[in-house]
Amino acid sequence: MGDAPATASVADTARVLGGVLGPILAQGVIVRRPRAVAAAGRLHLDDRAVAILGRMRERYGRGPLRLRVPGRSVALVLDPDDVTRVLRDSPEPFAADSREKRGALGHFQPHGVLVSHGQVRDERRRFVEAVLETGHPVHRTAGAMGPTAREEATRLADLAAITGVLDWDRFDAAWTPMVRRIVLGDAAREDHELTALLTALRGQANWSYLSPARPDRLERLRLRLGAYVGAAAPGSLAALVAAASAPDRVDRVDQIPQWLFAFDPAGQAAFRALALLAAHPDLLARVAVDADDASADDLARGAVLESVRLWPTTAVVLRDTTTETHWEGGGTLPAGTALGIVSSFFHRDTATVPAADRFDPERWTEGRADDGHTLLPFSAGPVVCPGREVVLHVAGTVLRTLLRRVTVAPVPPSPLDPDRPLPRGLDPFALRFAVGARRDAAAVAGG
Numbered sequence: 001m002g003d004a005p006a007t008a009s010v011a012d013t014a015r016v017l018g019g020v021l022g023p024i025l026a027q028g029v030i031v032r033r034p035r036a037v038a039a040a041g042r043l044h045l046d047d048r049a050v051a052i053l054g055r056m057r058e059r060y061g062r063g064p065l066r067l068r069v070p071g072r073s074v075a076l077v078l079d080p081d082d083v084t085r086v087l088r089d090s091p092e093p094f095a096a097d098s099r100e101k102r103g104a105l106g107h108f109q110p111h112g113v114l115v116s117h118g119q120v121r122d123e124r125r126r127f128v129e130a131v132l133e134t135g136h137p138v139h140r141t142a143g144a145m146g147p148t149a150r151e152e153a154t155r156l157a158d159l160a161a162i163t164g165v166l167d168w169d170r171f172d173a174a175w176t177p178m179v180r181r182i183v184l185g186d187a188a189r190e191d192h193e194l195t196a197l198l199t200a201l202r203g204q205a206n207w208s209y210l211s212p213a214r215p216d217r218l219e220r221l222r223l224r225l226g227a228y229v230g231a232a233a234p235g236s237l238a239a240l241v242a243a244a245s246a247p248d249r250v251d252r253v254d255q256i257p258q259w260l261f262a263f264d265p266a267g268q269a270a271f272r273a274l275a276l277l278a279a280h281p282d283l284l285a286r287v288a289v290d291a292d293d294a295s296a297d298d299l300a301r302g303a304v305l306e307s308v309r310l311w312p313t314t315a316v317v318l319r320d321t322t323t324e325t326h327w328e329g330g331g332t333l334p335a336g337t338a339l340g341i342v343s344s345f346f347h348r349d350t351a352t353v354p355a356a357d358r359f360d361p362e363r364w365t366e367g368r369a370d371d372g373h374t375l376l377p378f379s380a381g382p383v384v385c386p387g388r389e390v391v392l393h394v395a396g397t398v399l400r401t402l403l404r405r406v407t408v409a410p411v412p413p414s415p416l417d418p419d420r421p422l423p424r425g426l427d428p429f430a431l432r433f434a435v436g437a438r439r440d441a442a443a444v445a446g447g
């Protein structure tokens with residue numbers, strides 16, 4: 001084991017910053033900037049980013065690869081075994097509350113689990129896992145969550161069938177009220193102001209600690225969320241927040257903004273999954289079967305998982321090292337090093353992922369994707385996304401309901417051709433579908 005980790009030259013550092021990390025930041029890490037997402041697609045920036053990282057690994061070895069960033073020790077994790085180690089050994093010595101995350105998320109959830117470390121993190125994590133029922137495919141509120149998702153998706157399908165078109169704005173206009181109902185209760189359905197407030201705070205968060213804090217906005221958000229927790233609408237996550245036991249140090253209300261925020265890219269993932277299914281009519285037909293059918297439910301979830309594998313909503317998983325760390329392939333890194341794991345570099349690695357650029361939802365339903373090594377759309381280890389099962393249940397239910405009720409076809413030119421490798425970027429805001437009522441739809445209304 002050598003002591004000098006591979007360090008990128010100034011030119012290669014500039015390549016990585018300009019070609020990989022810059023475009024990720026420009027597209028908005030906390031809230032997406034639609035114009036930047038569209039430009040990234042037109043310029044094929046995602047393909048370029050993966051190609052740059054591949055070249056770095058060839059040139060410097062399996063890493064980690066240090067970048068020459070003034071004032072901060074920064075390294076990219078380029079080896080699948082190192083990814084496994086970093087995620088497994090989080091949050092110590094690989095802390096999840098990296099400096100950048102604290103700067104960004106402090107704007108709207110200063111006491112959230114994601115920006116915590118040590119004992120208080122353990123307590124907050126336990127609380128979040130208890131409410132979201134991490135690891136349980138069917139949440140105890142599924143009896144309320146499922147019907148809410150079906151009701152909103154049915155309404156959306158009927159509206160789209162009348163106009164003949166489904167685009168992002170219409171999808172989002174159904175998704176966001178549905179999320180407010182699931183998280184906060186039915187009374188929150190029309191609370192557009194709450195979403196606007198959170199979006200404004202997330203807009204600040206895109207600039208991390210470069211953006212001035214707005215304690216007035218944060219306080220308004222807390223008061224509003226606190227009122228929903230106080231009301232504890234039966235079947236909502238807010239009711240569980242009110243009821244779950246937790247030490248005083250766990251700021252219950254402050255955990256909620258992360259859930260509302262994370263449901264937003266989840267909508268984009270579900271909409272991309274719809275595009276994937278629309279481009280693969282054989283698989284779409286199997287998701288659209290009318291009967292209550294566990295394998296169709298699983299396939300819908302598999303489509304969502306493929307969507308986040310192909311186009312990860314968390315582009316880079318970040319960690320800060322808390323101690324000096326030693327690496328088989330890369331010497332020693334000092335404590336306080338920022339580590340970045342670029343998800344799509346691993347998700348689309350044709351050397352390790354069979355049919356990496358194809359849509360194959362059955363890799364998830366048949367357990368072929370579960371090696372826990374390089375396919376990490378929800379991360380892994382002790383910091384794994386605690387909302388994974390909730391989001392798969394909700395997104396899968398929305399897809400199933402839509403497809404049981406209406407026919408959906410991509411409006412050409414579709415960027416997804418089943419005979420060609422799938423593009424590395426897919427702008428969800430530009431997707432459009434032609435929609436028609438299914439002749440037998442009455443039979444499945446609300447079902």
Ligand code: HEM
Pocket residue numbers: 096113114115125128132258259260262263265266269308313314317318376377378379380382383384385386387388390391
């Ligand atoms: C497409 C949907 C989603 C994806 C792909 C996703 C993925 C992720 C990823 C990659 C992380 C970072 C883990 C790490 O740093 O290792 C994370 C964290 C987290 N996610 Fe999700 N997430 C999604 C939706 C949700 C939803 C809907 C919720 C809540 C209902 C949620 C709750 C959380 C929380 C609380 C954390 C912080 C965990 C911690 O710091 O211990 N996520 N998620």
